Amino acid sequence: SIDLASANWVAPAGVxxxxxxxxxxxxxxxxxAVSDTSLDMSASFAADTECVAFPxxxxxxxxxxxxxxQDVSFEVSGYSIPITGLQIAGGFAAEAQxxxxxxxxxxxxxRSIADLIGSxxxxxxxxxxxxxxxxxxxxxxxxxxxxxxxxxxxxxxxxNEPSDAPx
Numbered sequence: 339s340i341d342l343a344s345a346n347w348v349a350p351a352g353v354x355x356x357x358x359x360x361x362x363x364x365x366x367x368x369x370x371a372v373s374d375t376s377l378d379m380s381a382s383f384a385a386d387t388e389c390v391a392f393p394x395x396x397x398x399x400x401x402x403x404x405x406x407x408q409d410v411s412f413e414v415s416g417y418s419i420p421i422t423g424l425q426i427a428g429g430f431a432a433e434a435q436x437x438x439x440x441x442x443x444x445x446x447x448x449r450s451i452a453d454l455i456g457s458x459x460x461x462x463x464x465x466x467x468x469x470x471x472x473x474x475x476x477x478x479x480x481x482x483x484x485x486x487x488x489x490x491x492x493x494x495x496x497x498n499e500p501s502d503a504p505x
Contacts, residue, residue: 339366339501340440348492352475363414366501367426367437377403379426383414392426401430407444417454421446421491422482440496445488447481 341364347354363383370391371378377397382389390412395405407423424444428437448455448467456462461470464487468478471489481488 339364339499341497341499342493345496346494348494350471350474350476350489350491353471354491354493356474365412367498372397374398374400377405379403379405381412381426383412388413401432401434403428403430414454417451419446419454420450422488435500437498439494440498441492441494442496443490443492445479445481445490448478448487448489 342357343364345354347357350357365381365383367379367381369377370380375396375398377395378392379395380389380391390410392405392410393408395403397403404425404427406425408425409420409422410424411418411420413419421444424442426440426442428440430436431438448471449464452462452464452467455467459467459470461467468487471478476489478486479488479490480486
């Protein structure tokens with residue numbers, strides 16, 4: 339399981355730790371298949387939510403890996419959270435029970451999480467959300483559709499520990 343609340347949120351500036359701390363469930367990342375050259379992993383935010391399978395990663399630099407970029411959507415606290423271009427990287431510790439230097443990056447469109455933000459901050463309009471984020475030191479950036487409603491996410495040094503994979 340990974341602890342996003344205790345991770346180093348490089349981006350979005352000023353609000354990453356709030357996002358991590360607001361999560362009711364912490365994600366679980368688990369290996370589904372491994373060979374000398376490839377690694378398959380999936381993730382879930384809780385044992386009772388659907389798992390997201392990532393594309394096979396190049397594992398030729400064992401124990402290091404990088405997955406993605408891939409567009410994914412996670413079910414978190416009853417909300418669907420799409421992440422564009424999610425990348426996960428790290429290296430397995432010698433005992434293969436934890437991941438060293440675990441990081442993730444991607445982009446979240448605030449329009450897709452307006453209801454979640456509204457439940458936390460009372461604001462659901464994307465322009466108001468982006469304006470409010472500026473007061474925390476974060477800035478909405480360009481999305482793939484040309485609008486400026488996206489938050490770049492960059493989370494480094496993510497603490498993690500062994501856990502049972504969801505069934």
